[in-house]
Amino acid sequence: MELFTPSVFAVAIPAVIFAGISKGGFGSGVAFASASILAIVLDPGIALGLMLPLLMLIDVASLPAYWRKWDWAAARVLLIGSIPGTILGALFYAWTDPDAIRLLIGLVALLFVAWQMAQATGLVRLGETKFGPGVGLVSGVVLGFTSFVSHAGGPAASVYLLGQKLGKTAFQSTTVLIFWAVNLSKSGIYAGMGIFTWETLKLDLVLIPFALLGTWLGVKAHHMVPERLFFGIAYVALTLTGAKLVFDALT
Numbered sequence: 001m002e003l004f005t006p007s008v009f010a011v012a013i014p015a016v017i018f019a020g021i022s023k024g025g026f027g028s029g030v031a032f033a034s035a036s037i038l039a040i041v042l043d044p045g046i047a048l049g050l051m052l053p054l055l056m057l058i059d060v061a062s063l064p065a066y067w068r069k070w071d072w073a074a075a076r077v078l079l080i081g082s083i084p085g086t087i088l089g090a091l092f093y094a095w096t097d098p099d100a101i102r103l104l105i106g107l108v109a110l111l112f113v114a115w116q117m118a119q120a121t122g123l124v125r126l127g128e129t130k131f132g133p134g135v136g137l138v139s140g141v142v143l144g145f146t147s148f149v150s151h152a153g154g155p156a157a158s159v160y161l162l163g164q165k166l167g168k169t170a171f172q173s174t175t176v177l178i179f180w181a182v183n184l185s186k187s188g189i190y191a192g193m194g195i196f197t198w199e200t201l202k203l204d205l206v207l208i209p210f211a212l213l214g215t216w217l218g219v220k221a222h223h224m225v226p227e228r229l230f231f232g233i234a235y236v237a238l239t240l241t242g243a244k245l246v247f248d249a250l251t
Contacts, residue, residue, distance in 0.1 A: 003199050011040070017211075019033075019051070023176070033238050036150070039101075040241065044102045046197070048190075055183055062176045063177070070174040074160065079181055082178075083185075085140060085146075085148070088141070100249070106248075106249060110246070147186065
């Protein structure tokens, strides 16, 4: 598949900037929208392979701003659980086809929006009871699996972290640390499975400035932009993207 085309750049540039803003300033919850959006114009495997090095770069660029402000106890539980989850994700990816991946990415996007709406309307309440390590381990398994097959581990991490009653900056710092480690572990498996290609890596080099721009904007926006506005836009984009991916996979 030809990657250096106007249509790919028209989608990839805003998707990468959005990922940087999300991971740099608003947790990793909606950063996976970038891969979902790219999967509309690219094979889902190519979209995942293209985004992972950029997400890793964003993690590294974000880390200094939140250095040692994380909750290590919460991060450790999630990271332990993510190990078997990542292995399960790799097995699923190896045994399935692009349409199944496309369908899963679309369903994750739609379920994520539904989950957020359920919290907003009070149907689901998180943060009122502190979760124990058992919930953290299960959340870590889901985090590892969904992160591997769709870069969408943020919701699983949020379920546990919100139950730890962390402050805004501690929550953000912990997600940055977790996904830096998870993405680093995924990268070796992606390389071994051929999800990275020379073409995706060359396009990554072109997109690096946009990833760094998004990260810088995200760190700045962390203290300036209302979360309600940012996530409202993200949820609309995820709903449209998820519906399109499900439709394409089924037809």
